[in-house]
Amino acid sequence: MADTELDEAKVPFPASEAEEGEQLDEENRLKPEFIDAVRESLEEGDEGRTYDLVEPLHPADIADLFELLEPDRRGELAAAITDLMSGEVISELNDYVRDHMIEALPAAAVAVIAEQLETDDAVQLIEDLDPKDQRAILDELDPENRAVIESALSYPEETAGRLMQRELIAVPEHLTVGDLIDYMxxxxxxxTDFWEVFIVDHRHRPLGTCRLSWILRCPRHIALTDVMQRDQTLIPVIMDQEEVALRFQKYALISAAVVDENGRLVGQLTVDDIVHIISEEAGEDALLMSGAGEGDINEPIRDAYSARVRWLVANLGTALVASLIIAAFGAAIEKLVALAVLMPIVASIGGNAGTQTMAVSVRALATNQLTRSNTRRILWREMRVALLNGVTVATLIGLATAVIFSPLLGIVIASAVIINICTAGLAGVAVPVLFDRMGQDPAVASSVFVTMITDSMGFFAFLGLAVASGLTG
Amino acid sequence: MADTELDEAKVPFPASEAEEGEQLDEENRLKPEFIDAVRESLEEGDEGRTYDLVEPLHPADIADLFELLEPDRRGELAAAITDLMSGEVISELNDYVRDHMIEALPAAAVAVIAEQLETDDAVQLIEDLDPKDQRAILDELDPENRAVIESALSYPEETAGRLMQRELIAVPEHLTVGDLIDYMxxxxxxxTDFWEVFIVDHRHRPLGTCRLSWILRCPRHIALTDVMQRDQTLIPVIMDQEEVALRFQKYALISAAVVDENGRLVGQLTVDDIVHIISEEAGEDALLMSGAGEGDINEPIRDAYSARVRWLVANLGTALVASLIIAAFGAAIEKLVALAVLMPIVASIGGNAGTQTMAVSVRALATNQLTRSNTRRILWREMRVALLNGVTVATLIGLATAVIFSPLLGIVIASAVIINICTAGLAGVAVPVLFDRMGQDPAVASSVFVTMITDSMGFFAFLGLAVASGLTG
Structure with a gap:
């Protein structure tokens, strides 16, 4: 966990970030031909050739290479390029791919990798392993690093305490700019890399923060307390990572101090670690709303199955409700089979409209744009959009039905479509908002309820209006 | 566009980033009671009280306040707190809310705001205005700033050229660390804020980059060329912002040099501007897949209507295809009305399974995890998940149908469910991948096609098997 580069020469030469012309396509993805060449060299057991192929890659691209190769080949690749398996590669790897590989390595080898990582990356490396494997690796670490990692693992998963790095620069308040530069x-x-320096009191509580650019631009004699910014965003160590990501975004932070329950500085978070979380949290809503769980293509099949099948079974339940409504109108359908032909249209359009509104509401809730302060206004907005959509779609389907079947059936289906799209607009806002107020993630279960409401209302409004209008009499 | 703080005192005191206890709730959102108090003070025309209420807020929270207030009140608020309307507030505002407000302000007032912003924020301020308003504001700017902004506006929308800031530190290669510090x-x-210094040749082409932390830790006599990192990620000025966001994420960048077609350094991108894009790009897939367009709750109703109604009409088209299939089996339904009762279940389950797989594929494509190199493997993976899901759901619905209706109908619906879930798995991968290969955004139109396939296959497999099995004979 020390930074060996700077220790040795006081002059850092970090890893290459070159654009690798031959290996990457125009969208910066590894070319299939390159993957094929690596796969071939692995099949032939030609470790030298494998190494030569992989060596020019950026660590992030080596991580991609592991993910794109078949699971069976990943162990062979790791064996062929052991000394390229830097902390950067490990920390860029997909969780499932990493855990799979770590489990295959002996504890001592994992410990060697962990020693060269910063705290946050080392924690990430072992946090998902089962307790026995984790213990074996911790026992191989030197006592100081072990204590630091154990302390990080004592915080709940997905909190600032797990994400933070302990390595930071904290100095007392009486220093000048010159003192600080000399100290560093x-x-x-x-x-190796840091973006701000924290000024702390004698109890190690943050008093202020100095961005490096301010320090570099000030004369040496200026007191740090005159340069520092006193008010800063402090992240409590037990704050959830989603909340942390929102703070970084909202306040455009590059790094931030993490404090324990006594207000003492215990670590820092830097934006390069947070961007992954920002992207994950923003992207997971699409997966959650579809009922695909984590939706990671590297997830084991049994996990994907168990995450998805529960929503399919829930969907079966809601489809049965719709079927019961249809069954209640069985006699009407027997008399007029056109009802069976047209009824899925009403349900489908309502489902689509409900999904649109729900997606908008879930996103607005996730980004704190939809709060108690404007719920009523947004609901009213969505109802107006629904009415416009409803009238447009109802006119189209109503006219077509009137021409093909009968004018009365056209009126019935048009009315049912308007009713269902407006119901969809209402449910699309109300269901996610209610889940949010109950402290539940609105992305997770809203979809099942919104679909149930629009399906049921679609069949009920259409078949009910058909019977009420005397069409089936 | 100069940084007035440092100019005046050489000691920066940036804006407060305090956590405002009384105004924010535990999730860092403005409290409804606070919004009510501001609204009340505006209604009473008490500008002094409005100012006192808003003054302690962080600029990002002032931006939120504007968004949460009713559109009519926003102008009144801006008038009451003119000198709090900093560049930070403007750049944090939602696009629609900002454009709405800017259009209401006189050109000279907008120019005053633009002058104090960095290039990227100033461009953002006026890029969406209509050409006449844009011209009027540009004419009010001092010539140097005007030229810079006009040059930025000459790049296509959503490219690095629009996002970059021109303000950066570029120095020739012969300097030492001490020279650089003296220069700064x-x-x-x-x-005001910068994270790395670029070293350029005599044609202003980047030779390398130095993070500030490396500079601060080196003795003064060291040559910059010995500290700098030679290989760096260079962003072409016309690169699309989605691609830029992916690079920042992949290579964990804090800032990056932007180069023109001749390889000359023309600007820099910093991660605090990119996090918004990372979040937007990751979050928009859920909105696009649902057919909600941008899905911004501040979007004018007519825009939301036109974005959504086209997908509802497209959905109407796909629903008609399904209806045609049902119509072809009209005689069978007349004989056995149970078919009409059960057929929506098969379609609905297939639609749900297809949406799950599609969401996974779209996300994997967006994050470059699904490429030509592993498409076949992922397709095979999804088919195995589909088979497991299909058998589970088919068993449940098959048994229930066998008990309630007849064993043969149970076998028919179970078979149809398995066929449809497997079709959904295939379509859920194949449709987004095909759109991606054709250079289209897979999130935009996949949903309509996948739903059409699962709906049609659901009705066709179920009704077709029912007829083929002799159930309706």
């Missing part, structure tokens, strides 16, 4: 030049065990 | 202490018109 002399110290050997500082982090 | 002496220069008055440097950006």
């Amino acid at each position: 030049r002399e110290q050997d065990d500082l982090p | 202490r002496e220069q008055d018109d440097l950006p």
